[in-house]
Amino acid sequence: GAARGVWGGLVEPGGSLSLSCAAVGLPPNSYYIGWVRQAPGKEREGVIVIQHNDGQTYYLDSVAGRFTIFRDNAGNLVYLHMKNVKPEDTAVYYCAFGAIRMGYVDDFGLEGLRKAMTTWGKGTLVTVSS
Numbered sequence: 001g002a003a004r005g006v007w008g009g010l011v012e013p014g015g016s017l018s019l020s021c022a023a024v025g026l027p028p029n030s031y032y033i034g035w036v037r038q039a040p041g042k043e044r045e046g047v048i049v050i051q052h053n054d055g056q057t058y059y060l061d062s063v064a065g066r067f068t069i070f071r072d073n074a075g076n077l078v079y080l081h082m083k084n085v086k087p088e089d090t091a092v093y094y095c096a097f098g099a100i101r102m103g104y105v106d107d108f109g110l111e112g113l114r115k116a117m118t119t120w121g122k123g124t125l126v127t128v129s130s
Contacts, residue, residue, distance in 0.1 A: 008126035016083040021095030037091035046114035058105045095121040
C-alpha cells in the first residue's frame with residue numbers, strides 16, 4: 001500500500017488549509033486512516049484519524065474544533081481540513097493507515113495507534129507564520 005499526499009504550504013495564523021491523501025492498497029477489513037505530524041525538534045504525534053468500519057474519529061485535544069477529517073465515498077481519498085491554525089500547528093504532516101481493529105484507540109490511545117500504523121506517505125510541511 002501507499003499513501004500519497006498533497007501538499008502543505010505557508011498559512012497565516014488564524015487561516016485555513018486543507019491536505020488530501022490518496023490511499024492505495026487499503027486493507028480489506030478493519031483499518032484506521034488519518035494524519036500524523038512531526039513538529040521541529042519533537043516526536044511524531046497522531047493528530048486525527050478515522051476508523052473505516054464504524055466511522056469513529058479520534059483527535060488530539062489541541063486540534064478539537066479546528067481540524068476535521070473526512071473521506072470521499074469510495075474511501076480512497078482522505079482530507080484534513082484545518083481552520084484557525086496556530087503557530088504550534090507547524091509540522092510535517094503525514095498521511096498514514098494501518099490494518100487495525102476497531103476499538104484500538106480506546107484501548108491504546110492515539111499515540112498507540114500512531115505506532116501501529118504501517119503505511120505512511122512522504123509528508124508535507126505546513127508552516128503557520130505571519
